[in-house]
Amino acid sequence: MAAEKEAAGVDPFEAFRQMRDTYLEGMSKVMIDAVNTEEYAQASGALLNNYLTLSAPFREAMDKAMIMALEQFSLPSRQQVVALAERFTNLEMRLDDLDAKLDRIVELASATRTPSPGPSTPGRRPAAPHAASRPSNKKS
Amino acid sequence: MAGTAELSNGWSVLDQKLRTFSRLMTTKAAIGQTPKELIWTLNKAKLYRYIPVVPAEERYPIPLILIFALMNRPTIMDLRPGHSFVEYMVGKGYDVYLLDWGVPGPEDKKLKFDDYTLDYMPRAIRKMKAVSGATEFSMLGWCIGAILTTIYASLRPDDGLRNLTLLTAPLDFSATQKLTFARWTDEKYFNVDRVLAAFGNMPGEMIDYGAKALKPIENYITNYCKLWDNLDDLRVVESWHSMNTWVTDICPMAGGAYRQLIVDLYRNNRLMKGELKIRGEVVNLRRLRANLLNVIAEGDHITPPCQSEAMLPKVGSTDTEIYRVPGGHIGIMAGSGANKRTWPHIDSWLAARSR
Numbered sequence A: 001m002a003a004e005k006e007a008a009g010v011d012p013f014e015a016f017r018q019m020r021d022t023y024l025e026g027m028s029k030v031m032i033d034a035v036n037t038e039e040y041a042q043a044s045g046a047l048l049n050n051y052l053t054l055s056a057p058f059r060e061a062m063d064k065a066m067i068m069a070l071e072q073f074s075l076p077s078r079q080q081v082v083a084l085a086e087r088f089t090n091l092e093m094r095l096d097d098l099d100a101k102l103d104r105i106v107e108l109a110s111a112t113r114t115p116s117p118g119p120s121t122p123g124r125r126p127a128a129p130h131a132a133s134r135p136s137n138k139k140s
Numbered sequence B: 001m002a003g004t005a006e007l008s009n010g011w012s013v014l015d016q017k018l019r020t021f022s023r024l025m026t027t028k029a030a031i032g033q034t035p036k037e038l039i040w041t042l043n044k045a046k047l048y049r050y051i052p053v054v055p056a057e058e059r060y061p062i063p064l065i066l067i068f069a070l071m072n073r074p075t076i077m078d079l080r081p082g083h084s085f086v087e088y089m090v091g092k093g094y095d096v097y098l099l100d101w102g103v104p105g106p107e108d109k110k111l112k113f114d115d116y117t118l119d120y121m122p123r124a125i126r127k128m129k130a131v132s133g134a135t136e137f138s139m140l141g142w143c144i145g146a147i148l149t150t151i152y153a154s155l156r157p158d159d160g161l162r163n164l165t166l167l168t169a170p171l172d173f174s175a176t177q178k179l180t181f182a183r184w185t186d187e188k189y190f191n192v193d194r195v196l197a198a199f200g201n202m203p204g205e206m207i208d209y210g211a212k213a214l215k216p217i218e219n220y221i222t223n224y225c226k227l228w229d230n231l232d233d234l235r236v237v238e239s240w241h242s243m244n245t246w247v248t249d250i251c252p253m254a255g256g257a258y259r260q261l262i263v264d265l266y267r268n269n270r271l272m273k274g275e276l277k278i279r280g281e282v283v284n285l286r287r288l289r290a291n292l293l294n295v296i297a298e299g300d301h302i303t304p305p306c307q308s309e310a311m312l313p314k315v316g317s318t319d320t321e322i323y324r325v326p327g328g329h330i331g332i333m334a335g336s337g338a339n340k341r342t343w344p345h346i347d348s349w350l351a352a353r354s355r
Helices: A002-007 A014-035 A038-072 A078-113 B002-026 B074-078 B085-091 B113-132 B144-155 B180-184 B192-199 B204-213 B216-229 B234-247 B255-267 B342-351
Strands: B036-042 B045-050 B064-067 B096-100 B137-142 B161-167 B291-297 B320-325
Touching (some): A038 B180, A038 B192, A078 B113, B002 B234, B064 B113, B064 B144, B085 B096, B085 B342, B096 B113, B113 B137, B113 B255, B137 B144, B144 B161, B144 B255, B180 B255, B192 B255, B204 B216, B291 B342, B320 B342
Parallel strands (some): B064 B096, B064 B137, B137 B161, B161 B291
Antiparallel strands (some): B036 B045, B045 B096
């Protein structure tokens, strides 16, 4: 590797690179110390607060205008869509509960149908048929 | 004449470098490529099962579920073919599952640790048990995922969790002087409720800025300088590309969970004090009885080692181990040395406890 580099000649940028790396290393330490100070925390907090204060009236105005525009077009507002999404999630949870109960029923039914093979070893049960793990089996 | 040829050669090298650099900046690498199937969904969360490559009789009977943080995508666990933790573990004979939290929308702003640990995780684990046929399982939590798995393991110790691996787990927030994030999010300067009232969820861009601002020169300058110096090294280029694809794939964090992270953990250290309540139930670490491997990155600037070290004496597990790895928060699992140190250690630790 070194011989190859030698054969390729001296890299005129090598000195520049070393200088750059040394400078960046020094700067990095300075900046890490700088961001880890109370002053930086205070300044970044103030910056964020100012942004929130300045942008709040615009955000509120935009929200109101959007709600009015959507109403005019008979379209649901963001809040209504959010409420719908929350209801969907609740439904999904109910479905998941039903799925769990069905799995349990299938398990109990198969246990009563077949005589017990003896004490089972944890983790050694045969894998459940994949079709039983409805409803969302699909290749990603 | 020779001078002209040299100049021309120099220009073509520069041209090639610029083309490669532009490609890396404007395209996404193919990450998360290990074959998998979707077996469960709830809201944005998805549970994947990786297609086993080892015959069933040679596989470990205890499945492994991976749980990553809430504010980044879990594709870091399966970065690229040939350098993927998932691919490695599947190849070693584990039945591997991944719980992907998905990207929260405005409708998820109220989601809290309570919902993740008591609604999502138990349901996903039930599905994993149904599919694998196992009654016991192993779990691996990384970063915020380690907080969630610790809470779950403490609240549901009888759910069949045999082995718990924590990676760079931010659990102890007592050493506030060593935690830059704690300083930035101190209530004197940072009004978390005001931020969440404005945005609903914590924007991914703000979280990303926070993580990068811990080491600003490295993340905003040195990273690109090093890439430029190595643009003719295909191995470095592809590795950088896949990592950059993951780093730039940012997502917001649900407002409720973010508030808990700041108020309950960063400001009040409630988990370690035994004061954290999840749906009214106190999280008692003493109830965590699973075999425990705590992997600590010695050079971690996001979760300094002091945040993970103090938890072992507080848990009820009798089989515990701390494994220290040189490297950073992400590097220990996705860096070039991960397949020589961290992955083999996790594999050997789990293998001894998965029969």
